[in-house]
Amino acid sequence: MPRITVKKIPVLEVYPFENSISAHCCLKLLNFTSNALANQEKYLPDLSENIDIIVSKVKAGASYDEIFHSLMQDQTCNTIPISHNIVSQLLHRFKDDWKSALGIFKWVESHNTYMPLSDSYETMLDILGKMKQTEKMMSLIEQMNNRHLVTIGCIAKVMRRLCGAGKWEDAVTIFDDLHRFGLIKNTESMNLLLDTLCKENRVEQARKIFLELKSCIPPSAYTFNIFVHGWCKVNRVDEAHWSIQEMKGYGYNPSVITYSTVIESYCRHSKFDKAYELLDVMQAQNCPPNVVTFTTIMCYLTKNEEFDEALQIPKMMKLFGCKPDTLFYNALIHTLAKSGRIQEAVDVFEDEMPSFGILPNTSTFNSMIAMFCHHGLDQEALNVLKELQSSQLYRPDIQSFSPLLKMCFKKGKTDVLLGNLLDEMINKHHLSFDLSTYTLLIHGLCRANKCDWAYGFFKEMIDKDITPKYYTCSLLLDEIKQNNNYVAADHIEEPQTARPHERCPLPHRQALEASWRKIVSSLTGTIPDISVKLESKTAEKKIKEYGGSVA
């Protein structure tokens, strides 16, 4: 049973093959991408059927334990041969739904003929960490440790998520205990810790730790690049330069990465002149800028809306003898799109990239889709999507669809087209919806007067432990209140003729409030009853925000 049911409409009714941009480009792509095809995972029909069977047994909103037990007791599921491929696809499918992911993972782990790859363990740790399930994440890594399954990659994921959750001290503890996991403290693991801290803006802590460790663990050139990045990230470029001096003191020359990091920082502050100066220094130091350096500069010029200057970068690059790559072209397409040069962007996508043998990736297609949507060129956008779907080389992701969903709401195409796109996202591509997708959908559906549909998504996100924004809750509540009144009135006057999709099936308010209690409780950690007076000021504020009253 799919989690959301959307009426199925044949694809061709919605995406007539209208113009030739797509077909044209598709042929070209296929000509020069045949070797990439070899690297793609093969999707065997029985595999995807088996996945569907397992997915259909995973009940939305159930606890991970319930999911685990229902899978354990399921006759059909237990006849399915578990493979690494099936596990990695299932985890990918539930990457924003930790309860389902963990239930399934525990189940596959319990098979005595199957042992998950260390990659799958890493993914599972990451899913828990991302959804701030720190305790679950820590208990999983302990279980892994009992079975000697912890790799440095797992440690890296755990440290990053701990830092992300504000628990950087715990990340340091993990590093201190590294021997407990059968791993050693060396330059590599130290760099991992320092990088994690720096990426979470904890460069000062990283520095202190480094001062303690440097007598026992020799730093590498990477170590100093990590600090250069860390200081730049918190806008302390002086300290970054100081780190470069220190680096030289250790006998390491700054690399193209070191310089590009500083250039990024200059660009972020719109100091493009200083960035250009540094390019010259690099050239003089025999450390010429590379494609990343130029892509960075071009991106920031675009952000600053200095389009003409941004479009000089490809020329400058040629002068430096530097070759473009996929990410450079993605940035260039974005620059052209933002500056309204649609045809030029199409030319780059269709002619220039193929002629230089540069493969697009999903983001390249996404940039084209976003550009066409932004300029109201619906059909062109849909053609690019169609091309992406039929290419066999790439698969659309959530970003491929979001501009199209937005377009549906903007143009009021909330019946056939929206239904069809959602059907493809859910049932064909099995995309995992995140906070921004749910937000976009709920807001759009409320404004389109389809609050029952919006409410379905709302319930689904609550089930997945994705906390809606305040505005989303208040918009939906208003809509439901209004709709209830309307439905009530409608029901009295002409109960037989009301159109089902325009009404809000019965009192959702109670259910909605139950959902709120759940949210409020997760936000405040207090007993979830919105009518009871609560001690904490923050709890009061939150409850008011969520439309509850405080006695």
Add this chain to the structure above:
DNA sequence: TATCGGACTC
């Protein structure tokens, strides 16, 4: 170890 998003916000 540096690009990784491509926009309303509550």
